[in-house]
Amino acid sequence: MSADSWAVAVDFQEATTPAKQFDFSKKLERVRGPRHMRGDINGNLVPERKENGGVRADGDKVDLAEQSLLNKLIRRSLVRNRNQVEVLQRDPTSPLYSVKTFEELRLKPELLKGVYNMGFNRPSRIQENALPMMLAQPPQNLIAQSQSGTGKTAAFSLAMLSHVNPENEWTQCLCIAPTYELALQIGQVIEQMGKFYPDVKLAYAIRGNRLGRGVKLQEQIVIGTPGTVLDWCTKYKLIDPKKITMFVLDEADVMIATQGHRDQSIRIHRQLTKNCQMLLFSATFEDSVWRFAEQVVPEPNIIRLKREEETLDTIKQFYVFCREKEDKFTALCNLYGSLTIAQAMIFCQTRKMASWLASSLTVEGHQVALLSGEMTVEQRASVIERFRNGKEKVLVTTNVCSRGIDVEQVSLVVNFDLPVDFDGNADNETYLHRIGRTGRFGRRGFAVNMVDSKHSMDVINQIEMHFNRRITKLDTTNLEEIEALIS
Known part of the structure; x- marks a missing residue:
């Protein structure tokens, strides 16, 4: 043409x-x-x-x-x-x-x-x-x-x-x-x-x-x-x-x-x-x-x-240092308790981790939905519908929910595991799709990444370079710092 x-x-x-x-x-x-x-x-x-x-x-x-x-x-x-x-x-x-x-x-x-x-x-x-x-x-x-x-x-x-x-x-x-x-x-x-x-x-x-x-x-x-x-x-x-x-x-x-x-x-x-x-x-x-x-x-x-530049202007991005999954869970609970959150989506790399996290959050009294690939498409649709209607406030999921799901009330996305490709490098496209679940329709959103190793920190650096955006370190044990950073 x-x-x-x-x-x-x-x-x-x-x-x-x-x-x-x-x-x-x-x-x-x-x-x-x-x-x-x-x-x-x-x-x-x-x-x-x-x-x-x-x-x-x-x-x-x-x-x-x-x-x-x-x-x-x-x-x-x-x-x-x-x-x-x-x-x-x-x-x-x-x-x-x-x-x-x-x-x-x-x-x-x-x-x-x-x-x-x-x-x-x-x-x-x-x-x-x-x-x-x-x-x-x-x-x-x-x-x-x-x-x-x-x-x-x-x-x-x-x-x-x-x-x-x-x-x-x-x-x-x-x-x-x-x-x-x-x-x-x-x-x-x-x-x-x-x-x-x-x-x-x-x-x-x-x-x-x-x-x-x-x-x-x-x-x-x-x-x-x-x-x-x-x-x-x-x-x-x-x-x-x-x-x-x-x-x-x-x-x-x-x-x-x-x-x-x-x-x-x-x-x-x-x-x-x-x-x-x-x-x-x-x-x-x-x-x-x-x-x-x-x-x-x-x-x-x-x-x-029309092809438009992907924008992250409405999403504040942070990372949190953790040693192991239990520390990640503690940081997550501190974070959730410090923020006024409508709904949150938490991404894990494996079904096993997603299942453990959903069970642990449920024990803590959170209304949690779990979504992963062994479910039929119809079952996944039902879970998302319940989450969209506010019947559960937290959705724990693997990559099956990283693309195309719009829920206006989501204000927090947590990468419990960072998205990486088969070679262990940052999967920038999946990262963008994941954190893009928040900050929808011009609203302000927050993305928090859990870092548990030097390799994880290298992944964060790769993401920063790719999107030319700084990801700020966050101490989830310091309530005053959280309030100052997210204000």
């Missing part, structure tokens, strides 16, 4: 609140099977793997697909996001259309009724700009950066429902997502939105959903994972790729991080016609995502978040 493409910055702040809640867990259970069985990334039912079987490391590595699903489960209303976005049009001379009401889109009455029945009163900001492009005639391709909770799933679901001709009983819209749980989430939105449009049918292309070879699907919309969709198009001939007129690729950043999904997605794309409308969505737009998007979406319009 040329440098002189028209860019328009808009305030990316959501206000719409869907009133209806989806009962996702029941649908997931029907596909997943008994609780002692878990699905793999393609939907295969496999025995649940135990932590002591050596499948997982003790520390929780963030799984992008699980994190995406977690965000979808906990963000039951549209999030408030103050990031700026810019819209880059394929044709910079064309006027930029946006809408403030769903009526302006001239939707079918059945779809408009479905939208309002879901509790959407007016389009979110991503919908204001994306929907006119997705519904335009002739069709336009789109690449959009949009995080969970901004209404993008509802936007492309509405686009698919508007696009199909219900009189044609073959697959016209194809949407792929990296895991079967995420595919079910999308399908749930389509089912709710199309509640009053029964002529349009939906099929799930996920493992375990077996159909006879050579039987042509009559469902106009198919949602699925790349491997199964590819089988349905090539091996079983259930879908005629030449008849697909809209192709949606969701969670592109997760897709290319999953082994095999990137290549499968490209193989699906190559079977489509040049006239097929291409829509790609991703929460992040790293170089690998851009390279992938360029292969899949020709001549696109682009909606992306």
Whole structure:
């Protein structure tokens, strides 16, 4: 895209609140099977793997697909996001259309009724700009950066429902997502939105959903994972790729991080016609995502978040010298007793340490929630919901909660264990994500790091150099010093 493409910055702040809640867990259970069985990334039912079987490391590595699903489960209303976005049009001379009401889109009455029945009163900001492009005639391709909770799933679901001709009983819209749980989430939105449009049918292309070879699907919309969709198009001939007129690729950043999904997605794309409308969505737009998007979406319009400097201005950072975990615990109790804290998040490197700390804090009389990777995504969502509602004041967690979880009341983040990479060096990205759980929405926050060795102090120095910010030493036994430093 040329440098002189028209860019328009808009305030990316959501206000719409869907009133209806989806009962996702029941649908997931029907596909997943008994609780002692878990699905793999393609939907295969496999025995649940135990932590002591050596499948997982003790520390929780963030799984992008699980994190995406977690965000979808906990963000039951549209999030408030103050990031700026810019819209880059394929044709910079064309006027930029946006809408403030769903009526302006001239939707079918059945779809408009479905939208309002879901509790959407007016389009979110991503919908204001994306929907006119997705519904335009002739069709336009789109690449959009949009995080969970901004209404993008509802936007492309509405686009698919508007696009199909219900009189044609073959697959016209194809949407792929990296895991079967995420595919079910999308399908749930389509089912709710199309509640009053029964002529349009939906099929799930996920493992375990077996159909006879050579039987042509009559469902106009198919949602699925790349491997199964590819089988349905090539091996079983259930879908005629030449008849697909809209192709949606969701969670592109997760897709290319999953082994095999990137290549499968490209193989699906190559079977489509040049006239097929291409829509790609991703929460992040790293170089690998851009390279992938360029292969899949020709001549696109682009909606992306404006890159802004990460700011730590509202977060005061400290470190505390400790000899061992018991000293860390004492310092933590002193700190918590000295501050007026709404809620606190405490990060540990391993599940074992997180479990010990949560138990110790509970004994001290604190209302504590524990979050770690051996829990199911649904269990994690429930814990976060309780924490967000203030039923527990302290959340002890591993890295599974370091990204994307916004709780306005959090005023203190404690790195009980400092985040390090496999080589023992400072993991600056994880550090930023962790302490970014406080200081949200312009409020003041505090981040306290526990230092128990020379190596830990070296990690603190690396973090200081990376962010060009000083981290102040704190003596948690000196109440006057604490009060002076945090004032």
